[in-house]
Amino acid sequence: DVKVTQSSRYLVKRTGEKVFLECVQDMDHENMFWYRQDPGLGLRLIYFSYDVKMKEKGDIPEGYSVSREKKERFSLILESASTNQTSMYLCASSSSTGGGYGYTFGSGTRLTVV
Amino acid sequence: RKEVEQDPGPFNVPEGATVAFNCTYSNSASQSFFWYRQDCRKEPKLLMSVYSSGNEDGRFTAQLNRASQYISLLIRDSKLSDSATYLCVVNQGGKLIFGQGTELSVKP
Numbered sequence: 001d002v003k004v005t006q007s008s009r010y011l012v013k014r015t016g017e018k019v020f021l022e023c024v025q026d027m028d029h030e031n032m033f034w035y036r037q038d039p040g041l042g043l044r045l046i047y048f049s050y051d052v053k054m055k056e057k058g059d060i061p062e063g064y065s066v067s068r069e070k071k072e073r074f075s076l077i078l079e080s081a082s083t084n085q086t087s088m089y090l091c092a093s094s095s096s097t098g099g100g101y102g103y104t105f106g107s108g109t110r111l112t113v114v
Numbered sequence: 115r116k117e118v119e120q121d122p123g124p125f126n127v128p129e130g131a132t133v134a135f136n137c138t139y140s141n142s143a144s145q146s147f148f149w150y151r152q153d154c155r156k157e158p159k160l161l162m163s164v165y166s167s168g169n170e171d172g173r174f175t176a177q178l179n180r181a182s183q184y185i186s187l188l189i190r191d192s193k194l195s196d197s198a199t200y201l202c203v204v205n206q207g208g209k210l211i212f213g214q215g216t217e218l219s220v221k222p
Contacts, residue, residue: 031208042214043158043201050208058209090157094208102148102203103210105157 003027004093006106013113019078021109023091031094032074033103034058034066036087043090049074081113115140116213120202123217131192135216137185137202146205147178149187151198152215158201161187192220 007022025032033048035058045058047066055066063085067075074093078085088110092103120137127133139147147164162169164176164185175188185202197220202213 033209035212040214043212045209045211048209092210102150102160102163105159108157 004091004104004106006089006091006109008109009107011109011111013078013081013111015082015113017078017081017113019081019111019113021076021078021089021091021111023074023076023093023106024072025074025093025104026072027093027095027104028071029093029095030071032068033092033094034064034074034076035090035092036060037090037108038087046076078111081111083113085111086113087111117141117206117211118202118204118213120200120213120216123199123215124219125216126219126221127192128221129192129194131220132188132190133192133218134189135187135200135202135218137187137213139183139185139202139204139211141204141206141211142180142183144183144204144206144211147185148203148205148210149174149176149185150201150203150212152201153198158212161200189218192218194220194222196220 004025034046035043049068065077091106149161150158151161152158164178168177173190177186199215201215
């Protein structure tokens with residue numbers, strides 16, 4: 001089974017802190033994604049990566065950056081956390097760029113910024 | 115207009131009922147289509163892919179109409195364990211675009 005592991009289930013951070021959310025997958029997938037999920041807004045794509053050292057902005061990249069130094073690891077960085085970044089963050093991976101394969105998600109990190 | 119639109123929920127149905135979810139998408143260049151299921155406070159999980167020819171997996175049947183840009187999911191003989199949010203998902207160039215989801219609650 002593909003496993004996507006997110007380092008924390010629950011996180012509480014203070015406004016202005018730099019926050020790192022880590023995601024690791026164990027199936028040698030090329031593609032990795034970060035989404036946030038909010039009530040009434042659904043899942044929104046923050047950043048994605050199709051290869052090591054490669055990153056692309058999604059629909060809502062403002063206030064975030066990412067790092068992909070190794071194929072299996074994709075980190076989401078909140079440069080200066082704000083209360084409007086309180087959300088559920090979901091990492092996903094897939095083995096195909098444009099084909100018929102879905103994603104496998106990690107179990108999510110529920111981040112609260114106070 | 116949202117890229118992927120779903121029926122508003124929640125759907126409250128008795129056990130054994132048949133329930134249908136509908137979804138439309140705006141980008142005709144979309145390449146592949148899926149239904150995901152998300153349980154409360156859990157991550158989305160792939161339920162099934164959707165093909166133009168229609169596909170069935172036990173009590174679940176998915177249909178795709180490319181001309182109308184319309185996707186459907188039919189659940190027959192609903193079980194209590196089917197209670198969840200069902201997400202319509204469209205693949206555009208390798209990125210998955212999610213609908214907001216429709217909540218299903220199956221009651222005894």
